[in-house]
Amino acid sequence: MNYKFDEAYLKAFGNQLRKIRTAKGMSMRKLAFECDMEYSQLSKIERAVINTTISTVHALAQALGVPEKDLFDFKVKAK
Numbered sequence: 001m002n003y004k005f006d007e008a009y010l011k012a013f014g015n016q017l018r019k020i021r022t023a024k025g026m027s028m029r030k031l032a033f034e035c036d037m038e039y040s041q042l043s044k045i046e047r048a049v050i051n052t053t054i055s056t057v058h059a060l061a062q063a064l065g066v067p068e069k070d071l072f073d074f075k076v077k078a079k
Contacts, residue, residue: 007048012075013074014046014048016072017071020064020066020071024064028042031064035056035063
């Protein structure tokens, strides 16, 4: 299996997630609770340590009250 881990893209996603979460005034613990996930998992997503699943993206968007596409509304910084 040729699996690509695009660190720049994951960092951009994590930054976008953090930006939306903080704009909503939601702590990481609260968002993790709302998504029924471990706080550490959410932390790893925001820090681009792990590549999350589409189901998790859906849960995050629902808990934040935003469309999934908003989580992907970012630019990836060129290397």
